[in-house]
Amino acid sequence: MSKRIKIKALLESTETNIEVTVKGWVRTFRNNQFIALNDGSTNNNIQIVVDFQNTDEALLKRITTGAALSVTGTLVESLGKGQKFDIKATAIEVLGDSDPEKYPLQPKKHSLEFLREIAHLRFRTNTFGAIFRVRNSLSFAVHKFFQERGFVYLHTPVITQSDAEGAGEAFRVTNLDLNNLPRTEDGEIDYKQDFFGKSTNLTVSGQLEGELGAMALSDIYTFGPTFRAENSNTTRHLAEFWMIEPEMAFYDLADNMDLAEALLKYVISYALENNNEDLEFLDQRLADEDKQKPQNERAEMSLLDKLQFCLDNDFQRLTYTEAIEILKESTPNKKKKFTYLVEGWGTDLQSEHERYLVEKHFKKPVILTDYPKEIKSFYMRQNDDGKTVAAMDILFPGIGEIVGGSQREERLDKLEQRMDEIGIPKEELWWYLDTRRFGACPHAGFGLGFERLVLFVTGMGNIRDVIPFPRFPKNAEF
């Protein structure tokens, strides 16, 4: 194919009066003369100047929003405002038409709800182009961060046998014929005849398998899809989402917190450096949206300021117990403004409490540690007080929990005791327990919900808008 230059590279050109070929899609066509062409390499369009007097009328009619074009012409300094270069077209070819009567994406503002219904086309808008370029950068930054530190990227399995951790929230995977289920003599469904010879599910976390890797390779991380069959129709939950789960041998809780904070700062900083234009666009988008709101609901900081603020400040670290004290004494608790009043030690924190701590009290990201063992998972290391575990949650403004982690219980007796207390079948996790039998060591890890990170960095309000094709109750379209 004739070599084309991408618009991002073109706009960084230091030469003019050269012949170039660009290919992309028409965003707008004004006065039969000015085409705004976009190829997805950047949010910026290149303006094509059409010599309409010498261009075939039939061709001009085909230059409509959404049409795919190949344009050859001369790169010149722009006379217009808002752009550095134009292309004076010498040849325009319509590669693919776009019937303006039928094309759903017209050059006007569409609601996010509407765009979700046409998720196959929403990549073609400024907002979603920016979101998915930022998402791409954050993904790569995650890999880069861990690779620079000698971590091994481990692909933990998606299909798993047990639902030890899932608490009934795992999707079943099967290739049994549901219209003709095989039965055992007792009348039970005979999973021995299923593909894997057992009942299988989609993973709810790669952590347990990740630990197996860490017990040999020292530092590993996963980055893969994770599933919850939770019937939550919220702006913060998905049935299918991507998680990053590092596990580190010889790390304690403090090391764990240091790593998580460094990771978050690294990836935000990477996006600010590599997606400046996208983030400026999203910053402006949020500012425009904010203007529609009453004064008291508007954000205190712009998106870019909020990201920079995260980089410039240490995250506030405190224990759950200290947090409860702060919450008990807080104005909204005393004035009974919280829906769930904070009365004593032991209950889980609600979103309203987390938001109070992060957004009102400390006004920065917070790491809460040492939660009551009853509200945390069986694998978290028991503290000497007999009441708490060496857990840590990182809470972000507007997002709530973005990271959840802990030092892991490496002592076989303590781990088995806790599994017995909660009723987790030890025989299903024989392989997990083996790592406590042979060469156990202190270790720690955490999980970072990738979409929540993208939500935070893009400033979007609904998690369904930061993953290409969201899966949620009653929806698996595309």
Added chain:
Amino acid sequence: MSKRIKIKALLESTETNIEVTVKGWVRTFRNNQFIALNDGSTNNNIQIVVDFQNTDEALLKRITTGAALSVTGTLVESLGKGQKFDIKATAIEVLGDSDPEKYPLQPKKHSLEFLREIAHLRFRTNTFGAIFRVRNSLSFAVHKFFQERGFVYLHTPVITQSDAEGAGEAFRVTNLDLNNLPRTEDGEIDYKQDFFGKSTNLTVSGQLEGELGAMALSDIYTFGPTFRAENSNTTRHLAEFWMIEPEMAFYDLADNMDLAEALLKYVISYALENNNEDLEFLDQRLADEDKQKPQNERAEMSLLDKLQFCLDNDFQRLTYTEAIEILKESTPNKKKKFTYLVEGWGTDLQSEHERYLVEKHFKKPVILTDYPKEIKSFYMRQNDDGKTVAAMDILFPGIGEIVGGSQREERLDKLEQRMDEIGIPKEELWWYLDTRRFGACPHAGFGLGFERLVLFVTGMGNIRDVIPFPRFPKNAEF
């Protein structure tokens, strides 16, 4: 925690007579004096010299294969052969014991079959340490390659609605209660009551969704898990595997081949640069294995030579039609040595034919193009001859097909006609067809089976040994 240095960094030290702390697992302990300690950062061990006369007997007994240790001591030049440095231990702490009576991994050669049964521990062997460090590097190299070229990493969905492409080989995903399936009035299973309100499967490819991204962002790639409920108990098939699927707008078949060849060379070269020690170990392993074979079954090239050879030579490109002519005239065909004799144009190539072309005839990687449309997928672009499609398969020595791709059919009428011929329901793929309705353009893409790549680069013989926890018929352990 007291800061430790990883063994990889330690072995690159330029200083001696400094105090260091290392943490890792005992590989061997000789003469109550020499500990070979490994922490997974490299295949190399650090030798710890124990002052056994001044060390507590009880402690010495706990230094067994598999035990986790923290060792502090002085880094000194080694007097022994095969290593540059020793650590003269001043303090040894056993972090986790490993009962030699029970630990399955003794310091002797274990079979790969046995290690597959203890996949939770096999990371602790030299072979699997090397494999998973190489796998890690190949993963990162894939990302690096695409990021350097402005591609956007797109997370396409794992749970999908249709099995348009899967031809019945997709796993079902459900959270219906199988013991109490809801029924419609007609007695059919009522998938409206399933989580997603429809019948859903695990993806067999992210390509179709990937194309949606490419039609806006120009160049995208996926890298995610993919599933086939194929009852294949072979050394080359897995039920769960990872695929890399780039899709590029404005690419034709030649561009597509160029990109795929560049990608393969880039990632192999990256592994050679970054995993030299691991690959040398695997090269030696393969050489040792080869010595057990009769002369005529031994490899013509060592692993490292084979990898270098791939970098130094252009892949051979020819059409399917040309390949058929070569095969028809080949000695094994004339002497009836092929199980499936090549008689005419139109049939699919068998593994034996691919191997002949790659390993005997051309003796290098081969790209076959322009296959008969009947043996390829509906979305491949139809050539003008009315018989073939613009497909390409890359065949690698010892592996067979490692890449399969094509230029995509961008012409709506041709695409719909082919779907009708094959019986693919157009209404299920309305969103895919929309990209041909609005701003279609020539585009292309391919799929690279990641485990097959790892198989090739590590020289291993069974695909179950290059993914941490393999899934295959009757097995989803760990």
